[in-house]
Amino acid sequence: MSMADEKKIPLIAIIGPTAVGKTALSLSLARALKGEIVSVDSRQVYRYMDVGTDKVSREVCREIPHHLINVADPDQPFSAADFVRGAQDAISRIHARGFVPILAGGTPFYFHAFERESLCEELPSDWGLRERLEKLPKVELARRLEDVDPESARRVHPNDGVRLLRALEIFELTGRTATQWYTEQAARSGVRASRYAIFYIGLTQPYEILYERIERRVREQFESGYAEEVKWLLDRGYDPRLPALQGFGYRELVRYHEGTMTYEEALAGDVRSTKAYARRQRTWFTKFEHVRWFDVSQCGGAEALVSELVPMCECHLAGEE
């Protein structure tokens, strides 16, 4: 083991699709390992969105500190770059205090950005510019990108408005193409080693069982005041077009309150979108390297899993891999 490896901060990371049981496991591991949780969830960062995002309760947060939960208002854009900065900061503080940082959550893009440190600090964004560009038809966006950055144009599908917009935004704001930025950054990250040694624990479950759990969970959310939460956000003046309100459940319940969708349709739509999301998560997570995968429907229950995992984690934390 080299000097560089010894200096790395060891982390535990729990990944897997929504409703597979990441939160429960993260709490058990935090108790067993003297850990604190770093939430890797693009929706739990927002305040006032509790029921729909399955946040842990205040009591639990008092017992086990949670980071990157409730750090933005629903109308404050929160980006993957904000996450990476926040996570790095939280991890330093947890580590300095002598506790174990446990990353847990279902947003694969955030894990990806964090591990690769793939977002350049210097790259800006500008929501006003996005709004202006958004008014143009996609073919026009694609044509412009073809002009300024043909390589990005080849990489981005002409129908993928969000990515066309981002590539154009980078060019407009910096005068240099996304391709140039990414090439430089790839060269840089090639020489700089990661500051962290991450032990990935992956939870899976056959879709048949996972889908049942998703259905049950969404039902519980609807019975626990999900509709009222969305009503409250709307009454407070939050624009339904905000990114924070585009998640499943939220967007359906907005339509329910507008009267363009029934309660039952909103529930069914939420379940469907959540299932589709679980599939997208799997597409991401199965590409992650060095993950210890556990099928939670086959490993003899959560408790058996915890007692198996604790020694493995301790081993990793001691730097023995």
Place this chain on the structure above:
RNA sequence: GGCGGGAUAGCUCAGUAGGUAGAGCAGCGGACUGAAAAUCCGCGUGUCCCCAGUUCAAUUCUGGGUCCCGCCA
């Protein structure tokens, strides 16, 4: 009981001036560099309700039947 409308993919429906059919949604797979619970891409064999008739050929036309939905009794 009478009159009309309908029966096609898991669902909602389009279509074939007769040559065995296709959209949206769902489902499945994939992509992803500052919106990521977002955004985007790919994948479509199904007794075209049943029986008979006309025809070289019927999911399509004709007759009968079954079921569903309206309206009238």
